Amino acid sequence: MTVTTGNPPGDFVQVGATRDGLDPYLDCARRRGMRAVLVETPAYLRWRRLLGRREFDVEVAVARPQDPDAVRAALAAAAVAPGLVLTGFERYVYAGFALARALRVAPWPGAGDGFRPLDKREQREALLRGAPQVAQPRFVPLGPGDGDAADRLGFPHVIKPADGGGGLGVPLVDGVAQRRRALDRVRALVNYGGGAFSGIVAEEFVKGPELSLQGVAHEGNAVLLSVCEKLTCLEEVRGESDLSGFREVGHVARPGDGAPPALRELAQACLDATGYRAGPFHVDVIQGPAGPVFVEMGFRLSGGGLVALVEKATGADWAELAFRTHLGDAAPVRPPFPDGGRTGGESV
Structure with missing residues (x-):
């Protein structure tokens, strides 16, 4: 894939490394001639080198990447001029949006002038206020x-x-x-x-099949790329023989074009209720007896190899569509899949 643009808008800053090692945003930045900057803890930067992960053009060590002020100071000291700030790890999503807003660079204000990512409790309360029709536990x-x-x-x-x-x-x-x-x-x-x-x-x-929706918000509209069936299991909590926790062990993905209307409506309701207008998102749901039940939402690309799985199942480069949305290159469009969307993929 080749992307031709004018002068790069500035450096691309990724707060937090992906834990699955795919680094899809790195490819997006290099297609545009943007210098790619990774912010991570010193320990995890060392771990990436031991694992042989691809290097960013600049790697900035910050003890607490969840602190947007600390990240901003470290970037300034490294002479980094951010033009786009995105997160690669869930823990740092709050800092990433706060940093972009403070620096007045994308995804601000496209994601929402006053938008901040909501935690799981705040998401439930936002849906109760703004989308009470959405079922949730x-x-x-x-x-x-x-x-x-x-x-x-x-x-x-x-x-x-x-x-x-x-x-x-x-x-x-x-x-x-x-x-x-x-x-x-x-x-x-x-x-x-x-x-x-x-x-x-x-x-x-709530008992039932678990699903995950992957998409991109563009001008407040949900573009649903794929629907994954989540394969999960219960496992014993270490040190607590009678307590069990949940573990995701795999996903089966299918193109979002074939998603039932109820799932499309749920994705749009989540964007409306949380005020998220531009960027990648994923929504976890349980298919209950009366329809989909909201579990939680993420304002970023999924980890666990899902970016590669989405492309395999749909032909869509999820990270590239997010970049285009944030930089105003073009509206995200689901590519036609060669066999009409009948193919699924698995990631275990």
Whole structure:
């Protein structure tokens, strides 16, 4: 793929390395002649070198990439002139958007003039206010000593950090004693990169097939690229023989053109309720008896090899479409798939 542009708008800054090693934004930046800058912790930069990952043009070590002020200072010291700031790791998505807004560079203001990514509790509250038609599990925010407030959810239910990533600290509990141990365990955890979670939420457990939607928001409109069936399993929480947590073990992807109207409407409702107007997104849902049930949303590309899977299943370069949206190159368009969209892909 060749992209021809005029003068590059500035440096491309990626806050956080991808954990799957694909680095799709690096390719997008180089097609445009943009200097590619990676911000990461010193330890993870060393780990990337040991793994033989591709090098960015500039690599900036920051002890706490989740701190936008620290990232901004480090970029200035390295003589980096950002023109586009995106995140490669879920933990740093909040800092990435805050940094772009402070520097007044893309994805600001296209993603939304006052947009900030919402954590899992805030997403549920935003949908209750702005899209009450969207089904979602009943939930209870839990503060210190609030465990019993979740009794009204019944059992089983799920305990999860409001801003944890990658399934960090998400046990399934089936009784008061289990919930107490689960809460003690989650409260003892720290988020990726250190620091406390923004909160803890108890959610009703909804049983059903799990799906994940991958797309790009453009001028507030959802362009749905693919729908994945998520393959998950329950596994014992280490050190807690009677507590189980969730693990994603694979995905089966199909083109979004064939998605049922209910899933398309849910994706659009999520954008409307959260105020997210431009950029990549993914939405996790459970297919309940009465239709899709919202689980959570991410304002970034998915990890776990999903970028490659989306391209395999649909022909769409998800990262490239995100770049085009943010830089105003063109509206994202799903490419026609050679066999009419009958092919799926698997990633395990």
